Amino acid sequence: MRGAPLLDVRQLNKRFGGVVATDQVNLQVIHGEIHALIGPNGAGKTTLVSQLSGQLASDSGSVHFDGSDITQLVTHQRARRGLSRSFQITRLFKSLPVADNMALALQAAEGRTFSAWRPVRADRALFDRAHAQLERLGLTAKHNWRIEQLSHGEQRALEVGMALAGNPKLVLLDEPLAGMGPQESETMTRLIDSLRRDFAVLLIEHDVEAVFRLADTVSVLVNGRIIATGKPAAVRADPAVAAAYLGSNEGALS
Numbered sequence: 001m002r003g004a005p006l007l008d009v010r011q012l013n014k015r016f017g018g019v020v021a022t023d024q025v026n027l028q029v030i031h032g033e034i035h036a037l038i039g040p041n042g043a044g045k046t047t048l049v050s051q052l053s054g055q056l057a058s059d060s061g062s063v064h065f066d067g068s069d070i071t072q073l074v075t076h077q078r079a080r081r082g083l084s085r086s087f088q089i090t091r092l093f094k095s096l097p098v099a100d101n102m103a104l105a106l107q108a109a110e111g112r113t114f115s116a117w118r119p120v121r122a123d124r125a126l127f128d129r130a131h132a133q134l135e136r137l138g139l140t141a142k143h144n145w146r147i148e149q150l151s152h153g154e155q156r157a158l159e160v161g162m163a164l165a166g167n168p169k170l171v172l173l174d175e176p177l178a179g180m181g182p183q184e185s186e187t188m189t190r191l192i193d194s195l196r197r198d199f200a201v202l203l204i205e206h207d208v209e210a211v212f213r214l215a216d217t218v219s220v221l222v223n224g225r226i227i228a229t230g231k232p233a234a235v236r237a238d239p240a241v242a243a244a245y246l247g248s249n250e251g252a253l254s
Contacts, residue, residue, distance in 0.1 A: 004030070004031075005030050006029055006066055006170055007028065007029040007065055007083075007200070007202070008063075009025055009027040009028070009052065010062045010063075010064070011024050011060065011061040012024070012051060013025070013058060014058055014059055015059055020224050021044045021048075022047055022051065022058075022224045023223070024061075024225060025048060025221075025224070026226060027048075027229075029170060029200050033201070034192070034193075034200075034203055035200070035203065035217045035218075035219065036205060036214065036217070036219070037049075037202060037203065037204045038206070038219075039220055039221035040244060043223065043224065044221055044224040047224075049174050049202070049204055052172060052202070053078060053083065053085040054074050054077070054083075065169075066081065066169060082166075082168045083169070083170050084164065084165075084168035084170070085171070085172040085173075085174065086159050086174055092147050092155060092159060096147070097143065097144050097146060097147075098142055098144070098150065098158060099130050099131065101147065101158060101162065102133050103126050103127055105161075105162035106126055106130055106165045106166075107123075107126060108166075110166075133161050133164070136161065137161045137191065138157070139158060152180065153184030153185075153188060156177075156188060160176060160191065164195075167198075168199060169200060170202065171201055172204070173192065173204065175204060175206065176203070176205065177189070177207045177210055185207065185210065189214060192214055193214055203215065215232055218232050218235040220241050228240060228241050
């Protein structure tokens, strides 16, 4: 039996001219679950996650989070409430070492300003917390590496860790496995799986095999509308879902 929703999306809509990007979307994520959102290319997944994070205003509908209506709140206000996001394209401070990236994410989560790099480096307590986060990500040995020295998968893992810096209640992960080979995908899958101990996760992902391994609940978005939500096995067997994927470049779900 599902508990009370942490995230409760009601009748959310977004149009770009004559294009319907999201269409009467209803979506619920409960505490402590990994809820995956899948769908063919162009289904509206990135538009929806941008609406949820506050980066894109909705035309109508509402977003409720942890019992409060946050529809009118902008991104940083939603983050303060405990809703964090990673991005489909990696966004890191490439001129700074790995530990500094994490420290700055932690500093931002505390609402502190970036007056200069030297005071940040001098904050030993901040860097101790940064190293603790890097240990969780398996990046402790590379704390002083430049970003470009990390593999693509390690950069993605660091970005996920930075999204967790504020200890959010819900983290939105937008295509965390994008561009990875099998070994990196397996490492990232294990990292995402470990998050359920501490966070709710809304996972937007093209890799349906990883989705069905990880997710407690799966929702399928097609042409901006949720066509199915349920346990992975039930969604995989849904004829409407199979038809949607067979009609795209993604292939069948079997």
